[in-house]
Amino acid sequence: MTDPTSRLPGFGALTRADRLRLLDEATGLALSDKLAETGPVEGALVERLIENAVGVMPVPLGVATNMRVDGRDVLVPMATEESSVIAAVGNAAKRCRGTGGFFTSYSGSLTIAQIQIVGLADPQAARLMVLERFDDLAALCAEIDPMLHKLGGGLCEVEARVLDAPSGPMLVVHLVVDTRDAMGANTVNSMAEAAGPRIAEWTGGRALFRILSNLADRRVARARATWPAAEIGGPDVVEAMCLGAEFAAVDPYRATTHNKGIMNGVSAVVLATGNDTRAIEAGAHAYAARSGRYTALSRWEKTAAGDLAGSIELPLSLGLVGGATRVHPVAQASLALLGVDSAGALARIVAAVGLAQNFGALRALATEGIQSGHMALHAQNVAIAAGAVGDEIERVARQLRDRRQVRQDVAEEVLAHLRGR
């Protein structure tokens, strides 16, 4: 097949059906048949959420069991394509129920918008001029979002820093805004766009970039839990998990994987609730590097009694309103299942899920290795990839698990054997 042209003027103005027809014709791939296999699509919503929509990419939605957060049992919706992620959370949560589950806290929903001011002759004086104008800026922000103001949110603090850039000093102003139960990106972007020209006027500079910061270090959630040594295989496992966690604390190569495991849990709940996974991922990794050296987001210690104490702190800009959270039916169902009434309550549960996920991976790594549990649950996917259908899938998967060889070549061989070839 020759590559079809990607120049498709007016693609966005077509109906979804016409877009698909055009793609089918241009590529010869019968995409519309493949997309039809994913079930009915609520076309109107998909069209409203994004541009150039042709379908949906369904990601499985599961529910993690056993979670107890701040004394409340919570069923946690998780959207992920990866096997063993949800099982690991249920497993970790089950093993710390006896000590009360997870205990959490939240800093508050403070969202930072940045305003870059350039072309200043006297940036240090300009910095103070901005700080003198807190009341004017607060009034301006309240005018931009009267609803948020009515809900008790709005500008809380103004920060200003002079940064040395290659072109010379530039002033960077932070509007620190309480965005309550919204993630707040659109909210603070509107505020920053309105405030930029005013700050330029007061200082004699020029306002350039005006956009929120995803390094949401004024919006952090924390969770901790204690796992009795007896629940996780004894003192040797506690020791091994602590040593494995130290590896992540001192080595960025390991810390990245360690944090990926945490984000397996975090991103799955973020996606299930219609929140912005990219914002959360960017914020978490930047936070992990805030000392100048990338490190683990969680800490693991042995308690005086010899049990295992885990703790985590990460930025979580999540909303119950705004973005897709209010318009996507799955997001609404997920939020209803969680039973949360504030962005903070959601963030606290998400932090606990991140810690649970991390526990699951560390325990597996400290004992039998990751492949045994993870690949056992992944066996069905490998069987499907090898061509198994219907009841062949579980029959092939079972053999892969029994042989401890969850590999596609083995799956193909088992399938051929099953089919008498």
Ligand SMILES: CC(C)(COP(=O)([O-])OP(=O)([O-])OC[C@H]1O[C@@H](n2cnc3c(N)ncnc32)[C@H](O)[C@@H]1OP(=O)([O-])[O-])[C@@H](O)C(=O)NCCC(=O)NCCSC(=O)C[C@@](C)(O)CC(=O)[O-]
């Ligand atoms: C896989 C398990 C959970 C088995 O763990 P297990 O101890 O053999 O499980 P079990 O059969 O004794 O069951 C105990 C509980 O686990 C849950 N559970 C157990 N199996 C299931 C299942 N099939 N479906 C649903 N839930 C399951 C379930 O909650 C169950 O209790 P129940 O509530 O039923 O009374 C364990 O080996 C584990 O946690 N492994 C780690 C899995 C993991 O981390 N996966 C992520 C993918 S790997 C990765 O991407 C990140 C990584 C690893 O690189 C990060 C890093 O390096 O740090």
Ligand SMILES: NC(=O)C1=CN([C@@H]2O[C@H](COP(=O)(O)OP(=O)(O)OC[C@H]3O[C@@H](n4cnc5c(N)ncnc54)[C@H](O)[C@@H]3O)[C@@H](O)[C@H]2O)C=CC1
């Ligand atoms: N860098 C980034 O992360 C960026 C992200 N985005 C996107 O922005 C969207 C989120 O922006 P938002 O400002 O949260 O959405 P939004 O603008 O849709 O909704 C927030 C508004 O809802 C109103 N509101 C009603 N009830 C509220 C309550 N209880 N608490 C707070 N506000 C309430 C307020 O007027 C508030 O301004 C996401 O879709 C995200 O993907 C947009 C630009 C940049």
